[in-house]
Amino acid sequence: GAVVSQHPSRVICKSGTSVKIECRSLDFQATTMFWYRQFPKQSLMLMATSNEGSKATYEQGVEKDKFLINHASLTLSTLTVTSAHPEDSSFYICSTYRATNEKLFFGSGTQLSVL
Amino acid sequence: ELKVEQNPLFLSMQEGKNYTIYCNYSTTSDRLYWYRQDPGKSLESLFVLLSNGAVKQEGRLMASLDTKARLSTLHITAAVHDLSATYFCAGGGNQFYFGTGTSLTVIP
Numbered sequence: 001g002a003v004v005s006q007h008p009s010r011v012i013c014k015s016g017t018s019v020k021i022e023c024r025s026l027d028f029q030a031t032t033m034f035w036y037r038q039f040p041k042q043s044l045m046l047m048a049t050s051n052e053g054s055k056a057t058y059e060q061g062v063e064k065d066k067f068l069i070n071h072a073s074l075t076l077s078t079l080t081v082t083s084a085h086p087e088d089s090s091f092y093i094c095s096t097y098r099a100t101n102e103k104l105f106f107g108s109g110t111q112l113s114v115l
Numbered sequence: 116e117l118k119v120e121q122n123p124l125f126l127s128m129q130e131g132k133n134y135t136i137y138c139n140y141s142t143t144s145d146r147l148y149w150y151r152q153d154p155g156k157s158l159e160s161l162f163v164l165l166s167n168g169a170v171k172q173e174g175r176l177m178a179s180l181d182t183k184a185r186l187s188t189l190h191i192t193a194a195v196h197d198l199s200a201t202y203f204c205a206g207g208g209n210q211f212y213f214g215t216g217t218s219l220t221v222i223p
Protein backbone atom coordinates (compact mmCIF):
# COMPACT_ATOMS: atom_id res chain seq x y z
CA GLY A 1 0.00 0.00 0.00
CA ALA A 2 0.89 3.68 -0.20
CA VAL A 3 3.57 4.85 2.16
CA VAL A 4 2.98 8.54 1.50
CA SER A 5 -0.51 9.96 1.11
CA GLN A 6 -0.91 13.26 -0.74
CA HIS A 7 -4.09 15.32 -1.04
CA PRO A 8 -5.75 16.71 -3.00
CA SER A 9 -4.89 14.95 -6.23
CA ARG A 10 -6.27 17.76 -8.33
CA VAL A 11 -7.26 21.32 -7.58
CA ILE A 12 -8.54 24.14 -9.73
CA CYS A 13 -8.57 27.60 -8.23
CA LYS A 14 -8.96 31.21 -9.18
CA SER A 15 -5.98 33.49 -9.47
CA GLY A 16 -5.19 35.14 -6.13
CA THR A 17 -6.41 32.36 -3.89
CA SER A 18 -4.24 30.13 -1.73
CA VAL A 19 -4.07 26.38 -2.00
CA LYS A 20 -2.87 23.93 0.61
CA ILE A 21 -1.44 20.53 -0.27
CA GLU A 22 -1.02 17.89 2.41
CA CYS A 23 1.43 15.06 2.53
CA ARG A 24 1.27 12.35 5.18
CA SER A 25 3.65 9.52 5.86
CA LEU A 26 1.46 6.55 6.72
CA ASP A 27 3.58 3.98 8.49
CA PHE A 28 6.79 5.66 9.60
CA GLN A 29 7.99 8.92 11.05
CA ALA A 30 9.19 11.22 8.33
CA THR A 31 11.57 13.72 9.84
CA THR A 32 12.32 15.10 6.40
CA MET A 33 9.94 15.74 3.52
CA PHE A 34 10.91 16.95 0.05
CA TRP A 35 8.65 19.01 -2.18
CA TYR A 36 9.01 18.93 -5.94
CA ARG A 37 7.25 20.61 -8.81
CA GLN A 38 7.03 19.27 -12.32
CA PHE A 39 5.98 21.15 -15.43
CA PRO A 40 4.55 19.18 -18.35
CA LYS A 41 7.10 16.94 -20.02
CA GLN A 42 9.86 18.19 -17.74
CA SER A 43 11.81 16.77 -14.84
CA LEU A 44 11.10 17.10 -11.14
CA MET A 45 12.59 20.21 -9.63
CA LEU A 46 13.34 20.19 -5.92
CA MET A 47 11.64 23.18 -4.34
CA ALA A 48 12.39 22.74 -0.67
CA THR A 49 13.31 20.35 2.08
CA SER A 50 11.20 20.45 5.20
CA ASN A 51 12.35 19.16 8.54
CA GLU A 52 9.97 18.42 11.37
CA GLY A 53 9.92 21.24 13.88
CA SER A 54 12.18 23.61 11.99
CA LYS A 55 12.11 25.97 9.05
CA ALA A 56 12.21 24.55 5.56
CA THR A 57 15.27 24.91 3.37
CA TYR A 58 14.40 26.34 -0.02
CA GLU A 59 16.28 25.79 -3.25
CA GLN A 60 17.71 28.78 -5.03
CA GLY A 61 15.07 30.68 -6.94
CA VAL A 62 12.11 29.35 -4.96
CA GLU A 63 10.16 32.07 -3.18
CA LYS A 64 9.70 31.08 0.45
CA ASP A 65 6.89 33.60 0.95
CA LYS A 66 5.09 32.18 -2.06
CA PHE A 67 5.44 28.53 -1.16
CA LEU A 68 4.88 28.12 2.55
CA ILE A 69 5.96 24.82 3.99
CA ASN A 70 4.96 23.54 7.38
CA HIS A 71 6.18 20.32 8.94
CA ALA A 72 4.61 20.44 12.35
CA SER A 73 4.58 16.72 13.03
CA LEU A 74 6.52 13.63 12.06
CA THR A 75 3.70 12.46 9.82
CA LEU A 76 2.42 15.61 8.16
CA SER A 77 3.96 18.24 5.92
CA THR A 78 1.99 20.87 4.05
CA LEU A 79 2.76 23.11 1.11
CA THR A 80 0.65 26.24 0.71
CA VAL A 81 0.80 28.08 -2.57
CA THR A 82 -0.14 31.62 -1.59
CA SER A 83 -1.85 34.04 -3.94
CA ALA A 84 -1.66 31.54 -6.75
CA HIS A 85 -1.24 32.72 -10.32
CA PRO A 86 -1.52 30.84 -13.62
CA GLU A 87 2.26 30.41 -13.76
CA ASP A 88 2.04 28.38 -10.54
CA SER A 89 0.02 25.75 -12.37
CA SER A 90 2.07 22.60 -12.11
CA PHE A 91 2.24 19.07 -10.75
CA TYR A 92 3.45 19.12 -7.14
CA ILE A 93 4.85 15.96 -5.55
CA CYS A 94 6.03 15.30 -2.03
CA SER A 95 8.60 12.71 -1.09
CA THR A 96 10.21 11.29 1.97
CA TYR A 97 13.22 9.12 2.59
CA ARG A 98 13.13 6.03 4.77
CA ALA A 99 16.55 5.20 6.13
CA THR A 100 15.72 1.60 7.08
CA ASN A 101 15.54 0.52 3.45
CA GLU A 102 17.19 3.60 1.88
CA LYS A 103 14.18 4.20 -0.32
CA LEU A 104 12.66 7.44 -1.48
CA PHE A 105 8.86 7.34 -1.40
CA PHE A 106 6.58 9.66 -3.34
CA GLY A 107 3.08 10.93 -2.87
CA SER A 108 0.59 10.54 -5.68
CA GLY A 109 1.02 14.17 -6.70
CA THR A 110 -1.26 17.21 -6.91
CA GLN A 111 -2.15 18.77 -10.23
CA LEU A 112 -2.73 22.47 -9.59
CA SER A 113 -4.49 24.54 -12.21
CA VAL A 114 -4.83 28.26 -11.57
CA LEU A 115 -7.36 30.08 -13.75
CA GLU B 116 23.67 21.05 -5.76
CA LEU B 117 24.02 17.74 -7.53
CA LYS B 118 23.57 18.00 -11.30
CA VAL B 119 22.10 14.96 -12.97
CA GLU B 120 21.95 14.51 -16.73
CA GLN B 121 20.33 11.77 -18.73
CA ASN B 122 20.58 10.81 -22.33
CA PRO B 123 18.88 10.37 -24.56
CA LEU B 124 15.98 12.67 -23.75
CA PHE B 125 13.75 10.86 -26.20
CA LEU B 126 13.97 7.27 -27.29
CA SER B 127 11.82 5.48 -29.82
CA MET B 128 12.55 1.82 -30.21
CA GLN B 129 10.97 -1.21 -31.77
CA GLU B 130 9.67 -4.09 -29.73
CA GLY B 131 12.27 -6.74 -29.17
CA LYS B 132 15.23 -4.41 -29.37
CA ASN B 133 17.75 -3.56 -26.66
CA TYR B 134 18.83 -0.12 -25.55
CA THR B 135 20.60 1.70 -22.72
CA ILE B 136 19.73 4.96 -20.96
CA TYR B 137 22.64 6.82 -19.40
CA CYS B 138 22.67 8.90 -16.24
CA ASN B 139 25.65 11.09 -15.38
CA TYR B 140 25.96 13.06 -12.19
CA SER B 141 28.26 15.86 -11.19
CA THR B 142 29.49 15.10 -7.68
CA THR B 143 29.53 12.28 -5.20
CA SER B 144 26.13 10.77 -4.64
CA ASP B 145 25.36 8.47 -1.75
CA ARG B 146 22.82 6.55 -3.72
CA LEU B 147 21.26 6.45 -7.17
CA TYR B 148 17.62 5.79 -7.95
CA TRP B 149 15.71 4.90 -11.08
CA TYR B 150 12.02 5.68 -11.44
CA ARG B 151 9.32 5.25 -14.00
CA GLN B 152 6.57 7.80 -14.56
CA ASP B 153 3.44 7.30 -16.64
CA PRO B 154 1.59 10.38 -17.94
CA GLY B 155 -0.28 12.22 -15.18
CA LYS B 156 0.99 9.85 -12.52
CA SER B 157 3.50 9.96 -9.72
CA LEU B 158 6.74 8.01 -9.70
CA GLU B 159 7.15 4.27 -9.48
CA SER B 160 10.36 3.07 -7.89
CA LEU B 161 12.43 0.74 -10.06
CA PHE B 162 15.87 0.44 -8.49
CA VAL B 163 18.00 1.72 -5.64
CA LEU B 164 21.75 1.46 -6.21
CA LEU B 165 23.89 1.96 -3.16
CA SER B 166 27.46 1.08 -4.00
CA ASN B 167 30.03 1.04 -6.77
CA GLY B 168 29.51 -1.88 -9.09
CA ALA B 169 25.94 -2.48 -7.95
CA VAL B 170 23.79 -4.22 -10.53
CA LYS B 171 20.10 -4.90 -10.16
CA GLN B 172 17.66 -6.56 -12.52
CA GLU B 173 13.91 -6.74 -12.64
CA GLY B 174 12.29 -8.29 -15.66
CA ARG B 175 13.52 -6.61 -18.83
CA LEU B 176 15.26 -3.79 -16.95
CA MET B 177 18.74 -3.84 -15.48
CA ALA B 178 20.45 -0.97 -13.70
CA SER B 179 24.09 -0.52 -12.82
CA LEU B 180 26.20 2.01 -10.98
CA ASP B 181 29.80 3.12 -11.50
CA THR B 182 30.58 5.67 -8.80
CA LYS B 183 34.08 6.32 -10.11
CA ALA B 184 32.73 7.39 -13.48
CA ARG B 185 29.67 8.97 -11.83
CA LEU B 186 27.54 7.00 -14.23
CA SER B 187 24.50 4.83 -13.94
CA THR B 188 22.83 2.93 -16.76
CA LEU B 189 19.39 1.48 -17.27
CA HIS B 190 19.46 -1.29 -19.83
CA ILE B 191 16.32 -2.43 -21.58
CA THR B 192 16.28 -5.93 -23.00
CA ALA B 193 13.80 -7.04 -25.67
CA ALA B 194 11.56 -4.04 -25.21
CA VAL B 195 7.80 -4.43 -25.08
CA HIS B 196 5.10 -1.78 -25.51
CA ASP B 197 4.29 -1.77 -21.77
CA LEU B 198 7.68 -0.26 -21.09
CA SER B 199 6.67 2.98 -22.79
CA ALA B 200 6.99 5.69 -20.11
CA THR B 201 9.36 8.38 -18.89
CA TYR B 202 12.33 7.14 -16.90
CA PHE B 203 14.19 9.27 -14.38
CA CYS B 204 17.36 8.77 -12.45
CA ALA B 205 17.92 10.65 -9.20
CA GLY B 206 20.82 10.98 -6.82
CA GLY B 207 21.80 12.68 -3.62
CA GLY B 208 22.30 12.27 0.08
CA ASN B 209 20.53 14.89 2.15
CA GLN B 210 18.52 16.14 -0.82
CA PHE B 211 17.64 14.30 -4.00
CA TYR B 212 17.94 15.70 -7.49
CA PHE B 213 16.46 14.31 -10.65
CA GLY B 214 17.82 13.83 -14.11
CA THR B 215 16.22 15.35 -17.16
CA GLY B 216 14.22 12.22 -17.88
CA THR B 217 14.09 9.91 -20.89
CA SER B 218 10.81 9.56 -22.70
CA LEU B 219 10.66 6.03 -24.04
CA THR B 220 8.25 4.93 -26.73
CA VAL B 221 8.24 1.28 -27.74
CA ILE B 222 6.76 0.75 -31.17
CA PRO B 223 5.03 -2.55 -31.97
